[in-house]
Amino acid sequence: MNRNELERAWPAAEPPPGFPDRVLDRMQRGPALPEPAPRRVSWMASLMAHPVRWLAPPALVLALVGVFLLWLTWPARDGDVLAAEPRVVSIGERVVAEMSSGAHIRWSGDGFGDGSGGEVQQDRGEVMYRVVPGTPFRVQTPQGNVAVLGTVFRVRVVDPNEAGGEPMKKKWAIAGASATLGALLWVSVDRGSVRLSKGEDELVLAAGQSGSIGADGIPRLEPGSPIPAADAQVAADGDAERTRARQVADAVRRHAARRRVAKQAASGAAKQPASDQPPSAPTAPPMAFGPHTGSGGSTTETPPPTADDARRREYIRRTMREQYFPVAQNCYQELLERQPTAGGRVVLEFAIVSDGDAGVVDRVEQRDDETTIDDPEFTLCMRESLYTAVFEPPPPGASETTVVYPVILAPE
Amino acid sequence: MPAMLATTGHPDGGEFDSDLLARCQAGEPASLRAFVEHYQCAVFALLSRIIGQCPEVEDLAQETFVRAIGALPGFDVGGAARLSTWLLTIATRLALDLCRKRTRERRSSLTADPVSAATPEHDVQRAELRSAIASAVGELPDDQRAAFVLAEFHGFALEDIAAALQTPKSTIKTRLFRARAKLSRALAQHRGDA
Numbered sequence: 010m011n012r013n014e015l016e017r018a019w020p021a022a023e024p025p026p027g028f029p030d031r032v033l034d035r036m037q038r039g040p041a042l043p044e045p046a047p048r049r050v051s052w053m054a055s056l057m058a059h060p061v062r063w064l065a066p067p068a069l070v071l072a073l074v075g076v077f078l079l080w081l082t083w084p085a086r087d088g089d090v091l092a093a094e095p096r097v098v099s100i101g102e103r104v105v106a107e108m109s110s111g112a113h114i115r116w117s118g119d120g121f122g123d124g125s126g127g128e129v130q131q132d133r134g135e136v137m138y139r140v141v142p143g144t145p146f147r148v149q150t151p152q153g154n155v156a157v158l159g160t161v162f163r164v165r166v167v168d169p170n171e172a173g174g175e176p177m178k179k180k181w182a183i184a185g186a187s188a189t190l191g192a193l194l195w196v197s198v199d200r201g202s203v204r205l206s207k208g209e210d211e212l213v214l215a216a217g218q219s220g221s222i223g224a225d226g227i228p229r230l231e232p233g234s235p236i237p238a239a240d241a242q243v244a245a246d247g248d249a250e251r252t253r254a255r256q257v258a259d260a261v262r263r264h265a266a267r268r269r270v271a272k273q274a275a276s277g278a279a280k281q282p283a284s285d286q287p288p289s290a291p292t293a294p295p296m297a298f299g300p301h302t303g304s305g306g307s308t309t310e311t312p313p314p315t316a317d318d319a320r321r322r323e324y325i326r327r328t329m330r331e332q333y334f335p336v337a338q339n340c341y342q343e344l345l346e347r348q349p350t351a352g353g354r355v356v357l358e359f360a361i362v363s364d365g366d367a368g369v370v371d372r373v374e375q376r377d378d379e380t381t382i383d384d385p386e387f388t389l390c391m392r393e394s395l396y397t398a399v400f401e402p403p404p405p406g407a408s409e410t411t412v413v414y415p416v417i418l419a420p421e
Numbered sequence: 422m423p424a425m426l427a428t429t430g431h432p433d434g435g436e437f438d439s440d441l442l443a444r445c446q447a448g449e450p451a452s453l454r455a456f457v458e459h460y461q462c463a464v465f466a467l468l469s470r471i472i473g474q475c476p477e478v479e480d481l482a483q484e485t486f487v488r489a490i491g492a493l494p495g496f497d498v499g500g501a502a503r504l505s506t507w508l509l510t511i512a513t514r515l516a517l518d519l520c521r522k523r524t525r526e527r528r529s530s531l532t533a534d535p536v537s538a539a540t541p542e543h544d545v546q547r548a549e550l551r552s553a554i555a556s557a558v559g560e561l562p563d564d565q566r567a568a569f570v571l572a573e574f575h576g577f578a579l580e581d582i583a584a585a586l587q588t589p590k591s592t593i594k595t596r597l598f599r600a601r602a603k604l605s606r607a608l609a610q611h612r613g614d615a
Binding site: 094 | 450453454457458461462464465466467468469470474478479482483486487490492495496500502507510511514550551554555558573574584585587594595598599602
């Protein structure tokens with residue numbers, strides 16, 4: 010179906026008569042429309058007609074030099090920038106802010122002009138700051154403060170009124186497995202170090218590390234945040250940075266999983282069915298699984314498993330442990346903070362659908378009749394976290410793979 | 422009205438005249454009216470497809486233009502972003518803000534009107550197709566529907582959608598894939614039933 014057919018099949022609303030008048034009326038009632046600028050007479054034409062026009066070029070050069078010298082010494086002005094699209098803003102001579110669309114920052118010129126440092130108020134959105142080494146610089150946000158000493162770092166502020174909605178949580182979950190769900194302030198350091206604080210609680214982040222502050226106001230190191238041996242040369246480009254962060258987080262999770270397996274083997278722990286996790290981590294008994302070739306719904310009756318089915322089942326189980334378990338463990342830790350003895354079973358049903366060379370998660374649902382933990386915030390966290398997992402695509406001939414995955418949780 | 426201020430108001434009316442834009446940035450009321458007339462159809466189309474055909478569409482459309490006009494003096498004419506992309510990004514953000522505040526029941530406004538028994542056959546089929554599509558896209562999560570509308574109806578490139586929704590490009594690709602897959606299934610089912 011092409012665009013014209015789609016437009017005919019899905020008609021849109023038309024602007025009603027008088028709409029432009031109502032917009033302009035509303036502008037008039039609000040902040041005053043700017044006065045129309047007077048039409049400028051062509052200055053070039055008047056200049057060329059002047060008797061001493063030969064003085065114009067050297068005079069222009071002297072004027073430009075003068076403006077440049079004045080700009081070098083002029084103190085930074087106060088600023089208030091709301092970025093309708095990505096933009097770069099210079100704050101004084103020692104700070105550059107790369108703002109994403111929707112970001113909002115404010116600052117006073119005091120302190121930035123003479124290089125003694127200053128403070129920026131970041132109300133929302135994401136900004137990357139590049140600060141000349143040796144410059145005291147602070148970013149104040151509604152959720153906490155960031156103090157730096159010459160570095161490159163990224164700050165993302167979330168409006169608490171938006172943070173409770175599903176789309177924002179899903180966005181966080183998809184953006185990166187290392188992002189803590191429910192974080193209201195998120196900081197990532199590329200070079201140097203920053204101090205993340207709220208009230209008396211503070212956390213120092215080094216290059217390559219990320220931290221966040223949630224609704225509880227406590228600064229936390231992001232899970233999967235690598236231990237830096239040296240400054241991480243993370244590209245300023247958003248896509249490359251997220252890919253790199255995900256690779257690092259994946260490597261740390263795999264390494265942590267191998268250490269746990271080795272530790273259990275060394276301590277001679279009792280065998281746990283279908284799991285290599287300690288008791289406090291999510292565990293998964295054998296799961297129901299089946300390829301699906303229909304247009305909707307899940308199958309509960311499957312033919313006898315083939316060797317390929319067994320391989321695929323083991324692959325999905327391994328991928329869930331590597332990618333989903335660490336994030337699910339965060340959900341469980343948050344639940345334990347509210348209910349220290351919480352435990353039980355969560356059964357999730359989801360589909361893996363093809364997306365190019367990868368298989369992505371679709372339609373995550375919870376089997377309520379089989380789930381024993383009754384905490385909406387926790388089960389939402391468990392469902393949303395599943396969207397971060399990436400698999401191989403469904404086998405040829407199958408439009409999707411339906412998976413039923415029980416997770417058993419118990420405190421230590 | 423001078424001929425240079427005449428506008429089509431059609432979604433495909435092309436980019437706004439640069440001379441007029443300069444006058445808009447200077448605050449000339451006649452040029453601002455022309456700006457609204459030029460883009461109003463596209464803004465209404467986008468908003469009604471994201472939030473459904475409801476009274477809030479005009480409120481959000483007014484809000485879109487008020488914000489855009491307020492920010493026009495700072496718009497970089499020589500920059501990478503087109504004016505239409507910039508304006509529709511503002512509209513998209515406002516629409517998604519409203520969606521987040523709504524309850525799920527409001528999505529029923531996306532479905533088509535019921536068809537009476539006296540309606541001609543081809544109108545019935547068209548109405549049923551509209552209903553199938555509206556139902557399919559109405560069930561999409563708000564961000565998926567927004568990405569789909571921006572891509573299919575307004576020709577947004579992947580990076581522009583990513584900027585508008587403040588989401589990585591890879592996530593946008595996934596959302597578009599899912600939205601198109603869902604719509605294809607709905608159309609296939611409709612053709613199978615017809």
